[in-house]
Amino acid sequence: MESTEQPRSISGSMQSPRSPSSQPYLSVSVTDPVKLGNGVQAYISYRVITKTNLPEYQGPEKIVIRRYSDFVWLRDRLFEKYKGIFIPPLPEKSAVEKFRFSAEFIEMRRAALDIFVNRIALHPELRQSEDLRTFLQADEETMDRFRFQETGIFKKPADFMQMFRDVQSKVSDAVLGKEKPVEETTAAYEKLKHYIFELENHLAEAQKHAYRLVKRHRELGQSLLDFGKAVKLLGACEGEPTGKAFSDLGTKSELLSIKLQKEAQQVLMNFEEPLKDYVRYVQSIKATIAERGTAFKQHCELAETTKLKEINLDKLMLTRSDKVGEAEIEYREKARKLRENLRG
């Protein structure tokens, strides 16, 4: 497993004696959440500050305003373009409405988004992504446009075809009694897969208990507070020295309670959140693994189809030559696609 440190890209060089321009750096921070809009459409916007000396970027510093769905867009684009690479995970969409704007939730999300972008900026391949540059630099309207293109409900026609073919192959598999095609795999790969799947379970359980522990801290803090108050009241009924002792006990209880709330916060941010981050990361890895499986399946199908076309072509060559041209074109199409897919 990775180390527990939060990755930051090489930003320290700002203060280093070495001149900033000698070392290439890309440093991003996500800050300053602000609630915009009202009612059902209210959302949080974040300020994303980029500091860099890379030539591909427009200048040493750029500040843009982004919202959560922009981050989602970036993640999705990277996931599509960089197949096989583990894309850093995003914090979840919030399930509960009333929690969406609580200070705690917003801060947790901001921190997670910051880590997200920085991991990308650190990644040797991902950092070169054009989409990343767009994300970090485009003005808000451009960004909105990009985002609508992707997250609109109108999927690309290719997606439809793929979905159709998936169903087709599933049905034909069932009808013909074919087993699922075995994935291209090695023993090491299988071991890794198994590891990842199991790891997710363990991490998720640990995270669940960590979250509960935070809750317990808060509850204990609250009950100490109530107890302290009750004890003070009781002390007021008694004379000295009992009364004073009670009231001191009560005061200390109240102090302790405050400490416990602080501790709860610490446990949340420094222990539970990183755990959750790991769970998400593992889930992202699983997604990539799934993609691999899908890609392989597609590959197999294409190979099959190509094979069929080849056979067809040969047949036609022997019988009718007018159809040959057409078939040949189709065949070449398929073969090309196959090669493309193989590369992916």
Place this chain on the structure above:
Amino acid sequence: MMGSENADGFDETNLNAQRDDMENLDLGVDGDAGGDDPLKKSDVNGDASNSGYRSAMSTLSNVRDPLSAPPTVMIPANSDPLLAPTSYEDFRSFSSKPISSDNSYIEPPSYADVIFSPFDENSDSEINGAEDSSLHSQFSDSLSRSPSSSSSEYIKITVSNPQKEQESSNSIVGGNTYITYQITTRTNLPDFGGPSEFSVRRRFRDVVTLADRLAESYRGFCIPPRPDKSVVESQVMQKQEFVEQRRVSLEKYLRRLSAHPVIRNSDELKVFLQVQGKLPLPMSTDVASRMLDGAVKLPKQLFGEGGASAVPVHEVVQPARGGRDLLRLFKELRQSVSNDWGGSKPPVVEEDKEFLEKKEKMHELEQQIINASQQAESLVKAQQDMGETMGELGLAFIKLTKFENEEASSNAQRIRANDMKNLATAAVKASRFYRELNSQTVKHLDTLHEYLGMMMAVQGAFADRSSALLTVQTLLSELPSLQARVEKLEAASSKVFGGDKSRMRKIEELKETIKVTEDAKNVAIREYERIKENNRSEVDRLDRERRSDFMNMMKGFVVNQVGYAEKMGNVWAKVAEETNQYNREKQSS
């Protein structure tokens, strides 16, 4: 697979299984990597029971780390006896006294080792004021409840051995079955004839009788309330749980009685504890038969024919009961109504301002005790939850560690896994500490619940006073009306020449009645004064005892909290130290 299966099952219903899990947890006997596990002690033996880990803990606390705070923590630092250096010395001497036989180290003094309390399970010292238990007296003499003169006297009552018995009966159906309990007394009080031990068998009904007789004899006293009669079916009566509950409450009740300096010497109690066979105290008859008794006497009372003399004077001083004293009941009821609603002031008013203030204070105190005991309950629950969750977290990490070790593909993974295991072990230990802390806390804060019972006793004492006052008032207001009747009759009779024989007779009777009523009134007034005095001395005694008990409770509670906080602090500090390198790595990156 471990992880997925248990993911759903980790809720309270699995608690027992988990607790077993944790009990059987091999603290460091995993046999794999991590050979320098400091918990590996030869006496752990794969059995991480309390004793094993306690000796392990002693090793741990031997590592004198800067984090164990000197024991001058939460208690206010003034002339409060709680902080007297003497008490600290007491703690020192205590740490050398092994609490459990495993703790063979003489620890440097710290609260961490002094996490006992006078309510330790080892010392069976329950609520029994004049105990000679050395723990108690060493603890803080100034606060000890035992009056100095009788510090060597003791009386200890145990209730045990419930058995089913059958009422002997001539009917075909056979008698009821009921439960009897064995009541064993060990004492050296002179009243019981020097040091001795004896047992009797009693049933619950006998206890009710005892309580009633005591209430009659000791009016104005704060008599500990007896356990409730339970209105349940006979089926439930015989159930194990119910019987056990009742046994416990009987024991508590009898111990409280014997802790009361006056009641412990009462005849009623002595008889109850000593006399074999049937309890020779007059039973409290049920209302119906008392009604019957009363019905016989009623005509005489109503027509005033020698009725007054049929009621022995000493009974006047008892509160009016249904049945026998119907007439008196009516009269007193009328009096109380006229007290409340009538315009005229009753002849004797509760003028004692002090008393009224005291009553107010007691009421307020009772409210606060109720409140505090409720908050104490939720505190206990919160501590329990914390311990549970901490343990669950530890277990989850242990599983993760095991998993990582099994599937590790690099050595770095194994090293990290080992560090994780230390964390997990610390969490499990902390969870055990919470459990222990909680069971001690419960014992301490139980004092609050105890005193709720005592507040009821105080109310009883005040009620005695009120009813005695009512009796006085009733009698006082009767006298004038009786007088008036005599005067009327005398006036009428004097008009008849030679005297009116029947009227003369009536006058004589009335004068008799007046005399008896006068006597009764004097007795009633004396009784009232006596009860007032009882009230006062009892309330004072109660205040003193309550204050000292509360002090002890707080002290014990705080010592506990501090001790366990230290222990937990040590554990976490050690883990922090062991995993310090990650912090250094992070800072340097």
